[in-house]
Amino acid sequence: FSEMSTILSLNSGHSIPSIGLGTWKSWPGAVGPAVSHAIQSGYRHVDTAHVYRNEEEVGEHIRKEIEGGVKREELFVTSKLWCTDHNPERVGPACDAMLKRLGLEYIEILDLTDHYVARSSVSTF
Secondary structure, three states: OOOOOEEEEOOOOOEEEEOOOEEOOOOOOOOOHHHHHHHHOOOOOOOOOOHHHOOHHHHHHHHHHHHOOOHHHOOOOEEEEOHHHHHHHHHHHHHHHHHHHOOOOOOEEEEOOOOOOOOOOOOOO
């Protein structure tokens, strides 16, 4: 791993860089070079999501850096499974589509996102 950030140990025995490049609201055409620059600068954690509409470009530049000599095992990629794909029959196809967009065989973290806001009249207790 890079000296760019502290490496955190997870309960699973795996490690995760404490600092990563987030790609939310990144402009098309700019996000890819930003990913490449970040990886070349020592970042090893990249965060993206289908709803960011940039997975293809992010993946393209991750792959370019791997082809340029960065070991895939050094990189930590996070993406999201949007709330519309949480039904069990949609999880597999959504994950397959995500990996295809990224052009990667695997990612390290898949966040399950749920952006529904409960009405204030709904009690959670």
